[in-house]
Amino acid sequence: ATAMGWQLLPTYVGYQPACVLGTKTYRYTSSTATSRGASDANDAVAKAKALGLLPGSALYADIEHYDRNNSSCRTSVRGYASAWTKTLHAAGYLAGVYVHQNSGLRDLSATYNSVSYARPDAVWVARWDGSTSLTGWPTAPNTQWSTWQRAKQYRGDHNETWGGVRINIDSDSLRAPVATVARRYKVTSKTALNARTGPSTSYPAARSYASGSTLSVICQASGKKVGTSSVWDRLSDGTWVSDYYVSTPSNSGFSSALPLCTYPGQVTASALNARTGPGATYPTSGSALQRGSLAYVVCQKSGTKVGTSSVWNKLPDGRWVSDYYVSNRSNTSWSAPVPRCP
DSSP: OTTTTOOOOOEEOOOEETTBSSOOOOEEOTTTHHHHHHHHHHHHHHHHHHTTOOTTOEEEEEOOOBOTTOHHHHHHHHHHHHHHHHHHHHTTOEEEEEEETTTHHHHHHHTTTOSSSOOOSEEEEEOOSSOOOSSOOTTSOTTSSOSSOEEEEEEEEEEEEETTEEEEEEEEEEESOOOOOOEEEEBOSSSOEEEESSSSTTSOEEEEEOTTOEEEEEEEEEEEEETTEEEEEEETTSOEEEGGGBOSSOSSSOOTTSOBOOEEEEEOSSEEOOBSSSSTTSOBOSOOEETTOEEEEOEEEEEEEETTEEEEEEOTTSOEEEGGGEESSOSSSOOTTSOBOO
């Protein structure tokens, strides 16, 4: 599917809340929700890895529509989603949830700023009103999950015909994280190609690939220029090779078939200013990032100290935010595997 140009939206159908509407057998209660959310997340990670869905992927837990009149059940959903989120984050994955607008979305929205529950990175909402809009939802304000963190199932089960095949599907609109997968290309250099620990020849070589070897490339980033290209390819093992010596569609710039390497983390401040450079003295630029939105970090660089950290994060649009307010691996120092900005 990815070779054909499709992106993947992995959905995990696990245990459901005790008050779920319907006949699903496997259910959790308020006393088992946390352990069940963690075990379902671990199972989802194992299944994702077996399918080639790499760390960095967003995995979406299916939480079906349930009876909100049961307060204990509402608490259990929050506990399940929180454990799901924490466990996926520990494994390097993003946490999404598929919820109904009148149950799961309403309850997770109510605890969006809670310090007791971990907030999912993205929401995929069932609201069959025929509208593709990802804003103006009645049960969650636009400030929540506001930055590439929303999907909507706007039409339920119906038949469509594609390629001469009649299938029963839903309709969705999407502006949210999806799966990270590797695409295969060849080494084009006449001699062995070094794979390095970062996107530059100044980083140590971790291993080498013979001419004609197959590489598993997951994304691209800017780095030190080699030949006609400043693009470097990140491999599935975390190492980097110069794109100049790889059979991607371009050896002078970025290739549209491959995504830009980003390392998203949730914003922890109520509103985080983005600036034109890596420091608090640079002018602000564009809209501030709201609490809980994803800061898609491209690379990191030293700048003026904020809180406990002098690290600043560069965003894909060229703006900068203080790493102190982004929940990645560290808010005191560099956050592996994010590369240093050239």
